[in-house]
Amino acid sequence: VWKGRYKIDNDKLGMFTRELSEEERARLEKLLRRMEFADQRKTTLYRALETLINIQADYLLSGEPGRRRPLSQRTVAKNLGVDPSVLNRLVSNKSVQMPWGTEVPMGVLLPSSKTVGRERLYHLACGSPAASDEDLAAEFEKNYGIKLSRRSIAQYRKELGLGARGRRDN
Numbered sequence: 001v002w003k004g005r006y007k008i009d010n011d012k013l014g015m016f017t018r019e020l021s022e023e024e025r026a027r028l029e030k031l032l033r034r035m036e037f038a039d040q041r042k043t044t045l046y047r048a049l050e051t052l053i054n055i056q057a058d059y060l061l062s063g064e065p066g067r068r069r070p071l072s073q074r075t076v077a078k079n080l081g082v083d084p085s086v087l088n089r090l091v092s093n094k095s096v097q098m099p100w101g102t103e104v105p106m107g108v109l110l111p112s113s114k115t116v117g118r119e120r121l122y123h124l125a126c127g128s129p130a131a132s133d134e135d136l137a138a139e140f141e142k143n144y145g146i147k148l149s150r151r152s153i154a155q156y157r158k159e160l161g162l163g164a165r166g167r168r169d170n
Contacts, residue, residue: 013032044080044090048080051079052110055071056071056109059109063098063100065119066119066120066123070111070112070116071110073087073088073091091106091107094106096109117140117148118159120143120144121148121153121157122156122160125162133150134150137149137150
């Protein structure tokens with residue numbers, strides 16, 4: 001009955017259903033609609049995973065959180081041609097096993113820009129603990145090509161519990 005991977009071969013289905021009663025045909029059509037919906041959902045999940053794997057390949061190969069790329073559910077949904085709410089429901093309560101063996105929520109592969117920035121700053125700040133906010137901002141821009149203000153650096157440090165190192169000149 002199934003033709004290809006995602007579609008029902010209606011010609012073959014018609015041959016099987018000719019001898020069915022109306023009630024049996026209605027039940028079969030209802031079942032087929034449910035199967036198509038499940039298949040469509042499964043396909044969207046696989047496509048989402050494939051997209052996430054391609055975008056987060058550096059992170060998945062290295063295992064370094066600082067190598068994750070910022071990615072919104074809205075962007076992935078647009079690439080998949082689905083509504084963001086569909087992707088949100090699809091990702092909710094799902095987990096993936098990482099190449100290094102740990103199981104994490106699927107949302108780990110959809111970090112915000114702020115989350116990625118904090119992780120990268122944490123790595124830089126741990127590498128040079130005496131660096132000022134201005135020094136870290138310059139290093140951040142040099143390493144990642146992203147300009148962060150001194151205030152953003154100070155806020156990220158506070159959120160990470162690293163304490164303030166740089167002070168504003170009065």
